[in-house]
Amino acid sequence: MAPAQPRPTLHLSKVERRYPQGQGFLEVLRGADLAIWPGEIVALVAPSGTGKSTLLHVAGLLEKPDGGEVFVGSQPTASMGDQERTRLRREDLGFVYQFHHLLPEFSALENVVIPQLIRGLPKGEAEERAKQILAFLGLGKRLDHRPAELSGGEQQRVAIARAVANAPRLLLADEPTGNLDPNTADRVFQTLVSIVRASKLAALIATHNMELAARMDRRVTIRDGLVVQLP
Numbered sequence: 341m342a343p344a345q346p347r348p349t350l351h352l353s354k355v356e357r358r359y360p361q362g363q364g365f366l367e368v369l370r371g372a373d374l375a376i377w378p379g380e381i382v383a384l385v386a387p388s389g390t391g392k393s394t395l396l397h398v399a400g401l402l403e404k405p406d407g408g409e410v411f412v413g414s415q416p417t418a419s420m421g422d423q424e425r426t427r428l429r430r431e432d433l434g435f436v437y438q439f440h441h442l443l444p445e446f447s448a449l450e451n452v453v454i455p456q457l458i459r460g461l462p463k464g465e466a467e468e469r470a471k472q473i474l475a476f477l478g479l480g481k482r483l484d485h486r487p488a489e490l491s492g493g494e495q496q497r498v499a500i501a502r503a504v505a506n507a508p509r510l511l512l513a514d515e516p517t518g519n520l521d522p523n524t525a526d527r528v529f530q531t532l533v534s535i536v537r538a539s540k541l542a543a544l545i546a547t548h549n550m551e552l553a554a555r556m557d558r559r560v561t562i563r564d565g566l567v568v569q570l571p
């Protein structure tokens with residue numbers, strides 16, 4: 341039997357997305373194509389207002405495309421129902437945002453454990469895994485701290501730990517270091533890359549920081565509603 345063809349972890353195929361504007365529509369994505377392969381870290385470097393968040397929302401199955409298809413692995417998602425999309429999002433995708441969105445009343449450990457419990461993992465296993473990931477990210481001594489008792493960089497590392505705890509296939513990050521000073525941003529970015537590499541994930545990371553973008557495997561931008569490769 342012929343070996344299975346390798347597939348991108350994420351494949352946006354001719355994706356269209358438009359929003360009502362006045363009498364007509366604002367065409368934000370007009371047939372955007374993007375494939376991200378296992379283990380690849382791709383930077384999305386797009387000027388404000390060109391559709392970066394729209395692309396991340398469509399890739400993250402938070403918004404449905406108005407045309408085209410979004411494949412997560414081999415699964416086409418455009419015609420999936422909400423329940424199935426939620427399941428796929430929970431199992432296959434991890435999200436990191438500019439502001440960490442941690443649960444303020446829970447500890448660092450609990451913030452990483454809770455999404456795993458929601459997915460159905462036994463508590464002991466979820467805690468063990470959370471401890472390992474937090475230790476890998478240099479937070480082994482901060483397990484019991486609540487978000488307000490952590491520095492900005494530490495909070496963002498907890499958010500990264502939470503995003504990878506369910507062993508997603510794809511990590512989507514929107515300005516994950518945008519809220520941090522340059523030195524902390526650099527350290528957080530390094531830990532993000534190291535955990536993505538160690539877990540053999542694929543990642544799409546939106547950033548305005550060209551220095552960080554230069555250290556990723558590939559850079560893309562959005563031009564006239566299409567995804568364009570940058571040098």
Ligand SMILES: Nc1ncnc2c1ncn2[C@@H]1O[C@H](COP(=O)(O)OP(=O)(O)OP(=O)(O)O)[C@@H](O)[C@H]1O
Pocket residue numbers: 359360366368386387388389390391392393394395
């Ligand atoms: N729900 C919506 N309804 C109407 N227009 C929208 C909606 N969401 C986004 N837009 C418009 O679509 C365009 C692209 O928005 P998007 O948020 O994707 O930009 P962006 O590149 O992420 O910008 P930034 O970097 O400033 O966040 C913008 O002109 C925005 O005003």
